[in-house]
Ligand code: SF4
């Protein structure tokens with residue numbers, strides 16, 4: 813799921829906030845799902861699109877939806893094996909220093925420590941599940957986003 817940062821991540825996910833996936837399918841319609849090296853093998857060749865820069869992503873239908881989204885049942889047909897980008901959506905993390913440079917509004921209570929580094933959690937406002945469901949464990953979110961970022965070769 814790759815769009816320029818400024819178009820996507822515009823709110824800080826703060827302590828005590830809740831989230832639940834409502835299965836609205838908005839993320840499955842809106843974003844192309846990029847695959848990292850470790851998960852490409854799980855997909856058939858005709859399910860994956862190879863971009864000019866060599867990156868690979870799940871193909872989408874003419875209506876924009878991911879080919880694995882079932883609109884009638886409102887489910888992902890490969891939910892148990894969905895790509896890592898889908899697993900962490902709508903969350904992502906930023907190093908505190910990067911967030912400061914970007915002018916993101918946060919304070920000390922928003923910071924989560926992980927492996928000796930300090931992060932804030934940001935989320936995509938397109939997700940309708942923010943504010944619904946149960947309070948989320950922010951340490952767990954940071955850990956999951958961190959691990960996925962590493963798989964994509966990102967260095968914090
Ligand atoms: S946009 Fe949010 S609520 Fe809707 S399917 Fe995606 S993760 Fe779930």
Ligand code: SF4
Nearest residue numbers: 840878880881888898
């Ligand atoms: S793989 Fe599943 S969760 Fe991910 S975009 Fe496609 S339908 Fe949605």
